[in-house]
Amino acid sequence: xxxxxxxxxxxxxxxxxxxxxxxxxxxxxxxxxxxxxxxxxxxxxxxxxxxxxxxxxxxxxxxxxxxxxxxxxxxxxxxxxxxxxxxxxxxxxxxxxxxxxxxxxxxxxxxxxxxxxxxxxxxxxxxxxxxxxxxxxxxxxxx
Amino acid sequence: xxxxxxxxxxxxxxxxxxxxxxxxxxxxxxxxxxxxxxxxxxxxxxxxxxxxxxxxxxxxxxxxxxxxxxxxxxxxxxxxxxxxxxxxxxxxxxxxxxxxxxxxxxxxxxxxxxxxxxxxxxxxxxxxxxxxxxxxxxxxxxxxxxxxxxxxxxxxxxxxxxxxxxxxxxxxxxxxxxxxxxxxxxxxxxxxxxxxxxxxxxxxxxxxxxxxxxxxxxxxxxxxxxxxxxxxxxxxxxxxxxxxxxxxxxxxxxxxxxxxxxxxxxxxxxxxxxxxxxxxxxxxxxxxxxxxxxxxxxxxxxxxxxxxxxxxxxxxxxxxxxxxxxxxxxxxxxxxxxxxxxxxxxxxxxxxxxxxxxxxxxxxxxxxxxxxxxxxxxxxxxxxxxxxxxxxxxxxxxxxxxxxxxxxxxx
Numbered sequence: 001x002x003x004x005x006x007x008x009x010x011x012x013x014x015x016x017x018x019x020x021x022x023x024x025x026x027x028x029x030x031x032x033x034x035x036x037x038x039x040x041x042x043x044x045x046x047x048x049x050x051x052x053x054x055x056x057x058x059x060x061x062x063x064x065x066x067x068x069x070x071x072x073x074x075x076x077x078x079x080x081x082x083x084x085x086x087x088x089x090x091x092x093x094x095x096x097x098x099x100x101x102x103x104x105x106x107x108x109x110x111x112x113x114x115x116x117x118x119x120x121x122x123x124x125x126x127x128x129x130x131x132x133x134x135x136x137x138x139x140x141x142x143x
Numbered sequence: 144x145x146x147x148x149x150x151x152x153x154x155x156x157x158x159x160x161x162x163x164x165x166x167x168x169x170x171x172x173x174x175x176x177x178x179x180x181x182x183x184x185x186x187x188x189x190x191x192x193x194x195x196x197x198x199x200x201x202x203x204x205x206x207x208x209x210x211x212x213x214x215x216x217x218x219x220x221x222x223x224x225x226x227x228x229x230x231x232x233x234x235x236x237x238x239x240x241x242x243x244x245x246x247x248x249x250x251x252x253x254x255x256x257x258x259x260x261x262x263x264x265x266x267x268x269x270x271x272x273x274x275x276x277x278x279x280x281x282x283x284x285x286x287x288x289x290x291x292x293x294x295x296x297x298x299x300x301x302x303x304x305x306x307x308x309x310x311x312x313x314x315x316x317x318x319x320x321x322x323x324x325x326x327x328x329x330x331x332x333x334x335x336x337x338x339x340x341x342x343x344x345x346x347x348x349x350x351x352x353x354x355x356x357x358x359x360x361x362x363x364x365x366x367x368x369x370x371x372x373x374x375x376x377x378x379x380x381x382x383x384x385x386x387x388x389x390x391x392x393x394x395x396x397x398x399x400x401x402x403x404x405x406x407x408x409x410x411x412x413x414x415x416x417x418x419x420x421x422x423x424x425x426x427x428x429x430x431x432x433x434x435x436x437x438x439x440x441x442x443x444x445x446x447x448x449x450x451x452x453x454x455x456x457x458x459x460x461x462x463x464x465x466x467x468x469x470x471x472x473x474x475x476x477x478x479x480x481x482x483x484x485x486x487x488x489x490x491x492x493x494x495x496x497x498x499x500x501x502x503x504x505x506x507x508x509x510x511x512x513x514x515x516x517x518x519x520x521x522x523x524x525x526x527x528x529x530x531x532x533x534x535x536x537x538x539x540x541x542x543x544x545x546x547x548x549x550x551x552x553x554x
Contacts, residue, residue, distance in 0.1 A: 003465075011465060017533055022542055039551030040499040040536060043459055047535035064535035066499060068461040072533060117552075 003069055004103040010073035015080050018062045019049050033126025035118040044071045044111065048118040050082060050090075052126055058082045058090055063118075070108035074098050074115040087123050147469045149515045153354075153508035154303055154331060154450050155473060159400070160356040160509070166403040167358065170396040178393050179384065189395050196402025203405040204348065205339030206365055212385045213398050216362035217330040218254040219378075220349035223364055223389065224326040225258040225297055227375030228347065229267055232294040232324060242266040243294035248280050248309075249273055250488040251299050255328050259297070268292075277442035278305050278492050282313035289317070295324045300332035300348075304473075304488040304504055305441035306450030308332075315344025324373060330354055330362075334408035335416060335447055340365060346373045352397065356509060357404030361397030364388075411509070419507050420448035422516050426505065427451055429520035434527055436540070440494055440502065449507045453523075454494055457537040458530045460501035466526030470519050473504040499536050499546065 003011075019026070026032045032051055038044040044067035051060040061079040065072045077098055082090050095112035098104070104112055127134045150158075170192060178193045180186025194208070201208040214220045225245075234243045247259050249271045256271075263269045270288045272280055280298050289296075296318050301308050311327050318325035326347035332338065333348075334355030340348070351362035366388065367373045381390030431437050436456030455463065460474050489495060489502055505519065531537040536546060 011462070014533065019538070022538070023544070024542070036535065037552050040546060041551075045499075045535055045551075047538075064533055064538060066457065066534045066536045067459050069465045071459075072462060 003105075006102050007070055007073040007104070010076040010102070011069040014063075014072055014076040016060075016062050016076065016083075017064065019047070019064060020051055020060075020062060030129050033122040033124075033129070035121030035123075035125060037117045037121055038067070038114050040066065043067060044114055046071065046075045046114055046118040048075065048078065048122045050122045050126060052087070056086055058085050058087070067111065067114075068108070070102070070104055070111040071114060073102055074104070074111045075118065077101060078115045078119055082119065087126070090119055090123055093119055145514055145518055148471045149469060149519060151470055151472045151505045151507060151511065151515070151519060153511075154306075154504065154506035156353045156359065157356045157508055158510070159353075159358055160404060160407055162407060163357055163400045163403045167396045167400040170399050174395070176395075178395060179382065189393075192395060192399050193393055196398045196405075199402035199406045200350075200363055203334065203338065203409045204350075204365055205341055205343075207368065209386075210340070210365055210368050212364045212366055212388045213393060213401070214362050214364055214389055215360055215394075216353070217252075217328060217349045217351040219389075220351075220362055220364035221252070221254040221297075221326075221328050222258050223375060223378050224347040224349060225255065225295065226262065226378060227388070228295050228324045228326065228373070229262050230376035231374050233267075234292055234294065235266070237265065240266050241268070241292070244268045244270065244290050244292045246270045246272065246285060246288050246293060246296045246298075248298060250278065250302060250304075250491045251297070252303055252328055252330070255297055255299065272298075274491055276492055277445075278302060278307035278440070278488075279442050279445055280309040280314070282310045282317055285314045286317055289321065289323070293321070293323050295326065297326040297328070299328040299330075301329075301336070301447045301450075302441070302488065303331050303450075304486060305452040305492070306331070306447040306506075307441040308336075308445045308447065311345065312343045315346070318346070319344055319371075322371070324371075331447060331450070334405065335412065335449065337412070340367070346371065347375075352401040352404055355404050355408050358397050358400040361394055361401045363401065415509055416448045419511070422507055422511060422513065423448060423451050425513075426507075426516045426520050427453065429517070430523050433524045437527070438494075440489060440492060450504065451506075452489070452502055452504045454489070454500045454502040455527050457499050457534045457540055458501050458527055459499070459534075462530055463501050463503070463526055466529060467503075467519075467522045470505075470522055472506075474502065 035048040047064045049062045050058045053059045061082040063075040063079050065075045095116040098112035124134045174188045176185025176189040178190040197208040197211050200211045259269045300311050315325045328349045330351045333350035346367045348365040353359040379390050440452040
């Protein structure tokens with residue numbers, strides 16, 4: 001598949017790869033929100049972890065991704081964009097912006113949708129842990 | 144110095160041997176006659192060239208020259224053999240049901256499966272055998288499927304994706320005992336492994352020029368002439384060339400090239416085979432010894448020397464191909480990739496029943512070097528390690544989480 005330069009650049013040098021601990025370790029950490037979206041049999045699984053400070057700002061973000069080059073690039077880009085944003089600003093990130101930034105080909109648009117889901121899911125997880133109301137539409141849902 | 148990309152896809156096609164190209168050249172501009180022209184030197188010379196090529200092919204197959212029919216390649220040969228035999232040996236005429244029973248296997252090439260599926264629609268009954276995990280169709284498996292109305296068995300000699308070798312001589316013997324016609328798609332076998340139509344009990348055998356360092360667009364079908372004398376209904380009617388089995392003016396330069404390729408293969412097969420087997424084993428050992436959750440697909444021993452198919456856990460297929468872009472090979476994603484067509488061959492072996500595998504088929508050839516193999520092994524190990532570092536599934540696997548028990552958000 002002929003990919004644009006930005007996808008290849010993110011694929012070859014993905015930003016913010018990793019996590020703030022294993023699934024078990026971050027489960028009870030209130031400053032961490034975790035999103036795990038996708039499914040192995042669909043060929044894409046994204047794990048996004050955000051670290052939120054007391055002012056409600058996303059201080060740091062980490063990802064891991066099982067998927068194609070576009071999925072890796074989309075999640076890498078998502079972590080870059082999330083850093084320094086408030087939760088509301090994070091929720092405002094739309095998959096179409098990711099498509100535009102990376103010039104994703106039409107068959108890869110689902111990768112950007114998955115990245116948006118991962119963001120929503122991680123923020124919802126953080127809010128739930130901290131007793132904040134979660135807008136149902138904000139939580140990643142099966143669709 | 145290594146030149147990139149490295150070609151490790153010889154099961155898809157091979158480069159033409161320069162000796163083959165050289166043999167072909169005069170037949171484009173100098174000896175350009177139609178072998179069917181019986182009245183002048185141009186025709187006679189072309190016919191002599193075709194006869195010589197027929198001898199060269201027959202010598203490689205251990206057959207009589209009269210038993211070789213030239214075609215456009217294995218796809219045509221498979222279609223001619225399967226459709227031609229089914230129509231010739233049918234138990235009831237077109238338009239009726241129960242026209243006869245055919246046995247083949249689910250992991251055959253599409254050029255065998257699709258003609259069989261069409262015959263199924265036309266009133267024939269077809270059994271598609273399912274291979275065991277090692278991929279090998281045994282004589283016993285074929286025997287168990289045989290019925291009184293079985294007219295044709297078509298089982299490939301060696302599989303194109305995993306290189307496993309089926310029990311062809313034994314299956315052929317079973318068929319001969321029961322007066323059943325036996326066809327084998329030997330596209331990956333011929334020119335790589337010794338072939339003897341006398342002792343291998345084959346009635347119909349398909350082979351292709353471009354898999355054995357010959358030109359594309361030319362191949363052949365071996366059609367047994369005695370014990371039994373096999374007859375076929377032709378697919379193409381016309382001038383009655385090739386004993387009436389395949390009308391159409393002969394592709395003389397292509398046929399000359401195919402003949403030359405067969406001659407070279409016969410001379411170099413043993414040496415090439417041993418060298419490639421050593422290289423392939425090194426490649427497999429080098430990759431599997433350095434990576435966990437990795438397996439070589441198909442039977443460990445009963446495989447062609449030059450093909451290997453390796454699966455890697457927790458790595459997605461397309462990203463793996465991207466990461467080894469300097470190596471030209473074939474991907475057969477066993478199950479998980481949204482972007483790559485899953486391989487029905489690997490699926491039939493149960494590869495990918497556990498989640499999230501991807502697979503590479505690497506096939507070596509006459510000019511593959513040790514350096515190329517070493518580079519490839521290193522590139523694969525590096526790529527898989529990089530992608531596993533990125534893979535949340537590999538983390539979960541290491542944490543002891545059973546991926547099949549996780550509730551995934553399907554989308």
